[in-house]
Amino acid sequence: MDTTVSTATVDAVEQPDLLARIIRVGSRIWAASQAFFFLAFFFAFLYLRALNTNGIWRGWPHHHPSPSIAFGVAILICVLGSAGIARSAVLVAPEMWRATAWATLVLALAAVGLQCAQFSSLGFGPTDGAYGSVFVGWSGLFAVFLLGTCYWLATLIGDVTRAGGVPVVRAAAVEGVGFVLLVLAGVEIAAFILLYVVK
Amino acid sequence: MSATPIAAQPPVWRRLIGFNMLTGLVLGIGGWFLGAWIGGQMAVGHPYLQGTDQNDVGIYMGYLFGVIGFLVGLGFANYPIGRLLGRPPTLRQHETGSWTRYFRLCTDHKVVGIQYLFGVGIFFFIGGLNAMLMRTELLRPVEQAWPASQYLTLVSLHGTMMIMMTSAFILGPFGNYFVPIMIGARRMAFPRIEALTFWLVPAAGLILLSAIAFGGIATGWTGYAPLADEGRAGMDAYVMSFILIAISLTLVGLNLMATILTMRAPGMSWTRLPIFVWSVLATSILQALAAPVLVAAMAMVLMDRAANTSFFLASAGGSQYLYENLFWFFGHPEVYILALPGFGIVLELLPVFARKPLWGYRLAVAGMLGVTLLSFMVWQHHLFVSGMNAGLRPFYMLTTELISIPTGFIFLIAIGTLWRARIRFTVPMLFALAFFFNFLIGGLSGVFLSDVPSDVTTHGSYFVMAHFHYTIVGGLVFAFFGAVYYWLPKMLGFELNETLGKIHFWLFFVFFNLTFFPLFAAGFLDMPRRVSTYAPSLQTLNIFVSASAYVIGLSMLIFIANLVWSLVFVRQPAAENPWASRGLEWQVPTPVPVSNFDRVPVITSGPYEYGVPNAPPVADFAPGALPAAGS
Numbered sequence: 001m002d003t004t005v006s007t008a009t010v011d012a013v014e015q016p017d018l019l020a021r022i023i024r025v026g027s028r029i030w031a032a033s034q035a036f037f038f039l040a041f042f043f044a045f046l047y048l049r050a051l052n053t054n055g056i057w058r059g060w061p062h063h064h065p066s067p068s069i070a071f072g073v074a075i076l077i078c079v080l081g082s083a084g085i086a087r088s089a090v091l092v093a094p095e096m097w098r099a100t101a102w103a104t105l106v107l108a109l110a111a112v113g114l115q116c117a118q119f120s121s122l123g124f125g126p127t128d129g130a131y132g133s134v135f136v137g138w139s140g141l142f143a144v145f146l147l148g149t150c151y152w153l154a155t156l157i158g159d160v161t162r163a164g165g166v167p168v169v170r171a172a173a174v175e176g177v178g179f180v181l182l183v184l185a186g187v188e189i190a191a192f193i194l195l196y197v198v199k
Numbered sequence: 200m201s202a203t204p205i206a207a208q209p210p211v212w213r214r215l216i217g218f219n220m221l222t223g224l225v226l227g228i229g230g231w232f233l234g235a236w237i238g239g240q241m242a243v244g245h246p247y248l249q250g251t252d253q254n255d256v257g258i259y260m261g262y263l264f265g266v267i268g269f270l271v272g273l274g275f276a277n278y279p280i281g282r283l284l285g286r287p288p289t290l291r292q293h294e295t296g297s298w299t300r301y302f303r304l305c306t307d308h309k310v311v312g313i314q315y316l317f318g319v320g321i322f323f324f325i326g327g328l329n330a331m332l333m334r335t336e337l338l339r340p341v342e343q344a345w346p347a348s349q350y351l352t353l354v355s356l357h358g359t360m361m362i363m364m365t366s367a368f369i370l371g372p373f374g375n376y377f378v379p380i381m382i383g384a385r386r387m388a389f390p391r392i393e394a395l396t397f398w399l400v401p402a403a404g405l406i407l408l409s410a411i412a413f414g415g416i417a418t419g420w421t422g423y424a425p426l427a428d429e430g431r432a433g434m435d436a437y438v439m440s441f442i443l444i445a446i447s448l449t450l451v452g453l454n455l456m457a458t459i460l461t462m463r464a465p466g467m468s469w470t471r472l473p474i475f476v477w478s479v480l481a482t483s484i485l486q487a488l489a490a491p492v493l494v495a496a497m498a499m500v501l502m503d504r505a506a507n508t509s510f511f512l513a514s515a516g517g518s519q520y521l522y523e524n525l526f527w528f529f530g531h532p533e534v535y536i537l538a539l540p541g542f543g544i545v546l547e548l549l550p551v552f553a554r555k556p557l558w559g560y561r562l563a564v565a566g567m568l569g570v571t572l573l574s575f576m577v578w579q580h581h582l583f584v585s586g587m588n589a590g591l592r593p594f595y596m597l598t599t600e601l602i603s604i605p606t607g608f609i610f611l612i613a614i615g616t617l618w619r620a621r622i623r624f625t626v627p628m629l630f631a632l633a634f635f636f637n638f639l640i641g642g643l644s645g646v647f648l649s650d651v652p653s654d655v656t657t658h659g660s661y662f663v664m665a666h667f668h669y670t671i672v673g674g675l676v677f678a679f680f681g682a683v684y685y686w687l688p689k690m691l692g693f694e695l696n697e698t699l700g701k702i703h704f705w706l707f708f709v710f711f712n713l714t715f716f717p718l719f720a721a722g723f724l725d726m727p728r729r730v731s732t733y734a735p736s737l738q739t740l741n742i743f744v745s746a747s748a749y750v751i752g753l754s755m756l757i758f759i760a761n762l763v764w765s766l767v768f769v770r771q772p773a774a775e776n777p778w779a780s781r782g783l784e785w786q787v788p789t790p791v792p793v794s795n796f797d798r799v800p801v802i803t804s805g806p807y808e809y810g811v812p813n814a815p816p817v818a819d820f821a822p823g824a825l826p827a828a829g830s
Binding site: 037044047048130132154 | 279282287288388389449452456457460461462489490491492495496499502503506508509510515516521524525528
């Protein structure tokens, strides 16, 4: 086994351009993976709705799940707002990144909070037919993914605040998190249309 | 390469305290109990969480907290928390030091590769042991050693463990270890994620084994609903372990794809990329896109079991066919997640031991990318007899048969490369050649299963079982051992014994075929899968198969003996380039330095120009200035 080690192991030798490219490419692959994850719920909605097994897609007789459209719209606005601000951050000056990242984070956390609030007063549950299952599964896991993105945003805010990192790497992170949020916004639009409008 | 001796290490007992595997296990066990308690409290009084006679919520929470505790104990929480507290980002962690780095979070891709090799190997041998137990039960046509439910658990554990572990069989050890070196990079794109992907594997393996304590797994490796919804708590272990493995697969795909796309050395054009790296890229695409669907499917099973949703319960508005569709949307690309790295390895080995350029390089790349694309369009051939819309059958039959065309490219390339070559029959080459023999049988039998009329007659029989063992064991596992004998001298710095290697190969090859070829006949004679009893007229056949299977087990023991003998007792240092390969990985010193290269090399020619007059060296390792990588 190894008996000697290289001294050339410090981060300083890594090139900022390369790190920035890695973040950009990695964020796109991650976004694609997330999209395929929610594709399963998209398929589940269409498949179970089309089958309407035993006629209880929308729950039991006299008890049709109907989530609050107000919550749905509020969550959608928060997610779209956070994605829009994050994407626009690449267009503004770097000194504005801190403010845009904070705004993005607040909106994304608000979406998660609203989802939790909606679950606490949903009026139906996961046992209320296949629709209830898809609603709870899709919405709940979307909130989990959004929360994960919030962590990334929080580290980004830390980097921007300290301004000790490499600008080109920070720019890539701002762009990357914006792209991931954009894909999540697309997922949320699909969720809103299917879960609140089509049902 | 500037090198310094390792600094004096503290005593072993001191090194056991801190973030390492031991701490991880302690916190993991503690986390399990904490999570189970919290889950138990959550379920109390909550109508959605207490609909079954077992506390699935407590079990899932136990597993979740156990995994979190395991990862925290290994040190995975330090960096994310540090980042939130304002510490600057770093790329590398614990890359230098003694053997203890193999038992902790380490961001050196070579350490992770070796961790994978031994970690996955241990679970592979446990899965193999299950197979031996199954063949023992099948020595007689009636129940003998185990009742039917325990036999089914054995089958499920064997299948699940083998599929989970063989998914990481090539990309885990060899992808992680060699891809950065083969493309001229000094590290992986996301080193910490790379370490995480490995440590999720033992967590998943241990959780899967815990199913034995929770009533076993009644579904086989496919976990079909509604049986999965209704099974004992052992299914919780199945679901949780598959989620962890699927997350690991997704992240491995992401990491390797990002590495290959962004970190190639200057001059490493797409047409100079080693064919193994192409196969890893194709596999990574499949893993990054297909494995998330498995996570989602398993999350639905989890919710069905723990929160009483009804994704897969027809009695409550769901459908078990939804599970079959989602599972096989992952499951069939999974077949190529297993096969493509095998293609890459054997095509990597052929030119080295045939001393000829790889014939039809571009055709090989096209074949692998073609398989990648088509593999997303064939999943419903697994549902031919599940009551699918009959009008869809011809489409999926056609796409499945189409996939044999790009697969056939690989055989054409092998024939072209071997044609009029002066072959060196080394152990790695023997395994590579056997791959083609076995995979040909696996592929041809697959055509029968892609064809609706013949699939209807053989579905659920030992014919299917023989087919996929010919592709996975005959293909992937043979390629794996070829890679082990080929690359181990570079990875561990020692040579394996050639004679023992050849004994291992011949026993494995001959008795693999004697084990599985008769099972095609068993399938035609209607012997069903997953059942421990069968028609008495098939007993002689089964005794023959079991005896052959035991010899496969013996051949594996010979491999282990070779490993121990060569690495522990003989310790014959390997030559820097024992196969006279042009591969970039063979041009770096053994052991490979932490950063692989002092400077990012400039690639000056392709890797397969064997026998080409005046072929330039493969790379310039001391370019004048440090150039930008990935250009």
